[in-house]
Amino acid sequence: MWARIEDPGCIQDWFPGITASTVNGTSRIVTLGSGFTMPEEIVTSDPLLRRFQYRIDFPVFRHHLSTIDVIDLGDETSLVVYATDADPRTLALVIGAATGDALLELRDQMELGGGVPVPADPVRSDSKGDHA
Amino acid sequence: MGRKILLVTTDQQRYDTLGCNGGTLARTPVVDGVAAAGIRYERAHPQSVVCMPSRSTILTGQYPSTHGVWMNGVPLPVDAPSVAALLQRAGYRTALVGKAHFEPYLDFFGRFTENSLAASGRETKQQPWFDGTTGPHRGFEHLEFATHGTAGTLHYARWLAEAHPEAVGMYYSALNGELEVNAAGGGDTGAPQVHNNPITREWYHTDWVADRTIAWLDSLDADADWFCWMSFPDPHHPWDPPESEMDRIDWREVPLPAGYPEAAAEREQILDAKPRHWRQWYDGTLVSNYEAPKDWVPATLTSDQVREVNARNAVECELIDEALGRVLERISARGWDADTDLVFTTDHGELQGDFGLLFKGPYHVDALMRLPLIWRPAPSAGVGPAVVTAPVGLVDLAPTFCSVAGLDAPEWMQGSSLPVDDTDAQTRGFERVITEWDSELFGVGVHLRTITRDGWVCTAYGPGFVHDGTEGELYRLADDPLQRENLWDVRTHRAVRDDLVADLRDHRATVHEPRLALEAPV
Numbered sequence: 001m002w003a004r005i006e007d008p009g010c011i012q013d014w015f016p017g018i019t020a021s022t023v024n025g026t027s028r029i030v031t032l033g034s035g036f037t038m039p040e041e042i043v044t045s046d047p048l049l050r051r052f053q054y055r056i057d058f059p060v061f062r063h064h065l066s067t068i069d070v071i072d073l074g075d076e077t078s079l080v081v082y083a084t085d086a087d088p089r090t091l092a093l094v095i096g097a098a099t100g101d102a103l104l105e106l107r108d109q110m111e112l113g114g115g116v117p118v119p120a121d122p123v124r125s126d127s128k129g130d131h132a
Numbered sequence: 133m134g135r136k137i138l139l140v141t142t143d144q145q146r147y148d149t150l151g152c153n154g155g156t157l158a159r160t161p162v163v164d165g166v167a168a169a170g171i172r173y174e175r176a177h178p179q180s181v182v183c184m185p186s187r188s189t190i191l192t193g194q195y196p197s198t199h200g201v202w203m204n205g206v207p208l209p210v211d212a213p214s215v216a217a218l219l220q221r222a223g224y225r226t227a228l229v230g231k232a233h234f235e236p237y238l239d240f241f242g243r244f245t246e247n248s249l250a251a252s253g254r255e256t257k258q259q260p261w262f263d264g265t266t267g268p269h270r271g272f273e274h275l276e277f278a279t280h281g282t283a284g285t286l287h288y289a290r291w292l293a294e295a296h297p298e299a300v301g302m303y304y305s306a307l308n309g310e311l312e313v314n315a316a317g318g319g320d321t322g323a324p325q326v327h328n329n330p331i332t333r334e335w336y337h338t339d340w341v342a343d344r345t346i347a348w349l350d351s352l353d354a355d356a357d358w359f360c361w362m363s364f365p366d367p368h369h370p371w372d373p374p375e376s377e378m379d380r381i382d383w384r385e386v387p388l389p390a391g392y393p394e395a396a397a398e399r400e401q402i403l404d405a406k407p408r409h410w411r412q413w414y415d416g417t418l419v420s421n422y423e424a425p426k427d428w429v430p431a432t433l434t435s436d437q438v439r440e441v442n443a444r445n446a447v448e449c450e451l452i453d454e455a456l457g458r459v460l461e462r463i464s465a466r467g468w469d470a471d472t473d474l475v476f477t478t479d480h481g482e483l484q485g486d487f488g489l490l491f492k493g494p495y496h497v498d499a500l501m502r503l504p505l506i507w508r509p510a511p512s513a514g515v516g517p518a519v520v521t522a523p524v525g526l527v528d529l530a531p532t533f534c535s536v537a538g539l540d541a542p543e544w545m546q547g548s549s550l551p552v553d554d555t556d557a558q559t560r561g562f563e564r565v566i567t568e569w570d571s572e573l574f575g576v577g578v579h580l581r582t583i584t585r586d587g588w589v590c591t592a593y594g595p596g597f598v599h600d601g602t603e604g605e606l607y608r609l610a611d612d613p614l615q616r617e618n619l620w621d622v623r624t625h626r627a628v629r630d631d632l633v634a635d636l637r638d639h640r641a642t643v644h645e646p647r648l649a650l651e652a653p654v
Contacts, residue, residue, distance in 0.1 A: 017241025033242020034285055035251065060309070089574055090238065090311035090653050093205075097651040098241045 001078045001110055002050045002070045008042055014109060015102040028054065056086075063087040066099070080106060135510045135536050136472045137219070138463070139361045139529070141190070142452055143183065143231055143280075143368035144492065145478040147502040149449045157386060158446035162457040163476055163506065168517060170474070170508025171552055175523045177565040177584055178480045181492055181500040182423055183233045184208070184654075185568075186479040186526060191215060191234065191270065193530030193545030195568060200644030201234075202570040204422065205652045207244060208234040210269070211260040213544050215530035217271030219359045219537055227274035227348045230341040230363030234270065236652035237284055238311060243651075245269055246277055250287040262544075272361075276344045278337045280306050280365045281372075288340050295335075302331040304370035308427075311653070313491075314370075315425035319444070320383065323437035324428045324490065326444060327372035336374050337365050338448070342455035346462045354466065359533065362459065364452050367482070369491065371444035373451060380450060383436075383443035391486030391499060391614050392438050396431070399488040405618045407593055407603040409578065410495065414488060418598065420576050422653040424491040431488070438485035445484060470512045473536045475529065477505040486614070494569045496582040496591045496605070497615040501567055507532065507550055515552050522557030523565035523584050524550055546641060566639060573653065583636040589615065590632035604629070 004014060009023045011030060020031040026042045043065075044053035050071070056064040064086045071079040082099045086092035147153050151160045152167035153174075179189045185196040188208045192199045193215060201208050220226045235244035242248045245257055249269070256268040256275050269275060278288035281303035293300050304327035308314040319326035333339060345362045352358055366373070393399045403411040412418035416429030456476075463472055483489040486499040505524070509515040527547035534541045535549040551557035564585040571578050579594030587609050595601040604620040606629050619625045 017243045019242075032240050033248060034240050035242070036240055038240075060311070088310040088312075093650070094238050094240060094652050097649065098243065100649070101243065 001080060001106070002047070004106070004109075005050075005052050005068050005070055005080075006045055006047065008045070008052075008054075014106050015098070016105055017098050017101070061086060061088075061091060064091075064095070066095075133355050133471065134357045134538060135513065136357055136463075136468055137224075137359045137533055137536055138459070138472055138474045139190075139359070139533070140456060140474065140476045141187075141231075141361065141363045142449075142478040142504075143363075143365050144480060144482045145367050145449065145504060146481045146484055146499060147504050149367070149445065150504050152506070153504060157381065157442060158449035158453070160449060160453040162453045162460065163504075166460075166474055166476060166508045167506045169511075170506055171515070171518045171520060171550070173505040173507075173520045173524055173550070175521060175565070175584065176477065176503045176505035176525065177501045177523065177567050178503060178526050179567055180569065181480040181494075181496065181567065182421075183231075183479050184236075187233055188212070189526050190479070190529050193527060193541070193547055195527060195546055195566070195641035196570070197568060197641040197643050198546060200648040202568075202644075202648065203572070203650065204654045205236050205238075205573075205650050206648045207236055207651055209648070210245065211262050212270075213262045213542070214271040215533050215545075216359060216361070217261055217267055218534065218539060218542070220267060220271045220273060222537055222539055223357060224537065225274075225352055225356050225358040226268070226272045226360075227276075227345075227358070228270075228272045228361040228363065229274075229276045229345045229348060230278050230337075230361075231280075231365045232275070232277055232363065233279070237279065237654055238652040239284075242285070246275075247285050249275055250277065250285055250290050274348055276348075278341055278365055280337070280368055280370060283307065287344075288337050291340070292335060296332075299331050299335050302329050303327070304329065304372040306370055312427070313423065313425040315428035317437075319371075319440050321434065321437045321440045323371075323433075323441050324425055325369040325371055326437075326440060327370055328375050328378075329372040331374050333374040333376055333451075336451070338451045338455050341365075342458050345459050349459075349462055349466065357537075359537075362456075364455070366452055367445045367448035369482075371441055371448070373444060373447045377447050377451065378444070380447050381443045383440040386439040386443045386446075388435060388438060389442060389485045391484075392435075392488065393616075394435055396488070402616045403487060406605060408598050410487070412598065413493065418576070420578050420597070421493040421571050422573055424493050428490075430490065433485070433488055433490065441490060442484060445482070471510050473510045473513075474508045475506070475532070477526065477529070478503055479526070494571065494578040494580055496567055496569065496580055496589070497607075498589075498613070501582070501584070501589075509536070509552070518553040520551055520554055520557055522551060522554055522562040524557075524562055525565040525567075564635065564639065566636065566641075568641075572650070581636055581640075583632050583639070585632060585635065588628060588632055590629060590636065592633050592636060604633075606632070 028040045052068045069081040152164040188201040235246045239247045277286040282289040419426045481500040531541035567582040569580040577596040582591040591605040593599045593603040606619040607615040
C-alpha cells in the first residue's frame with residue numbers, strides 16, 4: 001500500500017477523477033477528469049512514518065493540505081487515513097468526497113490482488129453513494 | 133404506434149406565474165392553451181423543494197427518503213429505478229434535453245456522467261440498471277445538458293464557447309469565488325442574482341433547449357414512439373434573461389405580490405410566528421441551506437427589488453412559453469399532435485418576495501410547494517378537459533407515463549397515475565400529498581415533513597440545529613391562502629394537528645439504506 005501512496009506519479013492509478021500527473025521534484029501537476037490541471041506541492045513523503053502530504057497550489061483555495069497515513073496493522077493489512085483540510089468550505093466538501101472515493105478504490109485494488117488501475121474510460125461509471 | 137410523451141419541466145417556477153393559474157404578469161398563451169385542452173391541477177406539490185431530490189422523484193416515482201437523494205449534492209445512484217428506462221425497454225425512443233441535475237454540478241474531478249458526457253462526444257453511456265441489466269444512462273438514449281449559465285462542462289456551455297465565445301462571459305455568475313451562491317446584485321435595483329445579460333436571444337439557454345429538442349425530434353422516424361424530457365433551466369435565478377427582451381415588462385409597473393407584506397413590521401410579525409429559522413434567515417443570522425446566498429440578508433430586500441425580480445422572472449416565463457410553442461409546432465408538423473401527451477410542470481417553486489424572502493430553503497409554503505402542473509392527454513385518448521383540486525404530487529408522474537405507454541406501474545413506484553378529474557381522484561384515493569426536507573450542511577441540520585390534506589398544510593419539524601422536534605406549522609388554506617397565521621400552537625386546532633401528524637407518520641416512505649453520501653454542495 002505504501003509503495004502506491006509514496007509514488008507521486010501514479011496517483012491517477014488509484015484516485016478516481018485524476019486522469020494524469022507529472023512530477024518534477026516536489027512539484028506535481030495533476031489533470032482532473034473535468035480537464036482542469038492543478039499544481040500541487042509535495043511537502044512530506046516519509047517512509048518511516050509512512051506519511052505523504054501535499055498542498056494544492058491553486059488560486060481558488062485559500063488553504064489546502066492533504067495527509068495520507070498508512071498504518072501497518074501487523075497482520076498483512078493496513079489502515080489508510082486520508083485527511084483533507086481545505087478552505088473554502090465548499091471545496092473541502094468536494095475534495096473530501098473525492099478522497100473518499102480514492103480510499104475505496106485503493107481498498108478495492110489491494111483486496112483484488114493489488115495494482116488494478118482505474119479504468120482509462122474518461123466517462124466513469126458512477127454508481128455512487130452506496131458508501132457512507 | 134402508441135402515444136408519445138413530451139415532459140416539459142421548468143426550474144423553480146411558481147404556480148401563479150401562468151395565466152391559466154391566475155397569473156397576470158407573464159403572458160403564457162401556449163401553456164394556457166394546453167391547459168384549456170387538458171387537465172390543470174390546482175394542488176400539485178413536489179416531494180422536495182430543491183432540485184436534485186425533486187428531479188429524482190420525477191424520474192424514479194419515489195419519495196426522496198426512498199430514492200435516497202435527501203438533499204442537493206447527493207447523487208442519484210446511476211442504477212436507481214427510472215421510468216425512462218422502462219419506456220426505453222418498451223420500445224420508446226428516449227431523450228433528456230436541458231437541465232438534468234441528478235448528479236452534483238460541482239465536480240472538478242469529472243466523476244459524474246452528467247458533467248463528463250459532453251466532452252466524450254457520445255449521446256449517452258451504457259450503465260448498470262436497477263434490474264441488473266445494462267442500458268443507456270438512466271434510460272435516456274440521447275442526452276444534451278444545460279444549466280443556468282456557462283459554468284461547467286455541459287453541452288450548452290461547450291456549444292456556446294465554441295459557436296459564440298464572445299457570449300460566454302455575458303451571463304451572471306451563479307456562484308462566487310468561494311463557490312457559494314452569489315449575493316452580488318445588479319439590474320436597476322441591485323437585487324441579488326439580477327444581471328443585465330447582453331446575450332442574443334437565440335443563444336440563450338431557453339431557445340437552445342427548444343432547438344436541441346426539435347433537432348432530436350427531427351431525427352426520429354415518423355412511426356417512432358418517444359419520450360422526451362425537455363427541461364428548461366429557467367426561471368430559476370440568476371434572473372438574467374436577454375436584455376433585448378426586457379422591454380416586455382417595466383418592473384416599475386409590476387404590482388407587489390400578495391405574499392409580500394410591504395411593511396417590515398408586518399413581515400417580521402408573521403415570521404416570528406413561524407419556527408425560529410424563518411426569522412433567523414430573514415435577519416441574516418442563520419442561512420440554513422446552500423441554495424440561498426450566504427452573504428445576502430433578506431431583511432435588506434426592497435419593494436423595488438421584489439418588483440424587478442418578478443418582472444425578470446416573468447420575462448423568462450414568457451420565453452419558455454414561446455420556446456414551447458416552437459416545439460409544439462414541430463410536433464404538429466410531424467403529424468404527431470393527436471398521439472402526443474404533454475405534461476408541463478416544474479421541480480419546485482420560488483419565494484419571489486413572499487414574506488420578504490427570495491430563493492428557496494426549508495420553508496414549506498405555497499411559494500415553494502404549489503406547482504404548475506398540466507397534463508394534456510393525447511387527443512386520440514379522448515380524455516376531456518378538467519380542473520383537479522385534489523392533492524397530487526410529482527411522485528405521480530412516473531406512473532402516469534407508464535399508464536400512457538400501456539405499462540403497469542412497477543411496485544417500486546410510490547405514486548399513482550394522475551387523476552383525470554376530481555371524481556377519478558376521489559375514487560382512487562388522492563387524499564394527501566407529502567413533502568420532505570432534509571439538509572445537513574456545514575454543521576446545520578434541518579428536517580421537515582409536510583402533509584397537505586383536507587385543505588390543511590401541516591409541517592412537523594424534526595430535531596436539528598435550531599429545532600428540538602416539537603415545532604411545526606399549520607395553515608388552513610381556505611382561510612389563510614398566503615400561510616401567514618401559524619396555527620400549530622392554537623389549542624382549538626390541536627385535534628386537527630394531531631390527526632395530520634399521525635397521518636404523516638402513517639405514510640412515511642421507506643428509507644433508502646444505507647444513507648447516500650453528500651458529495652458536493654450542489
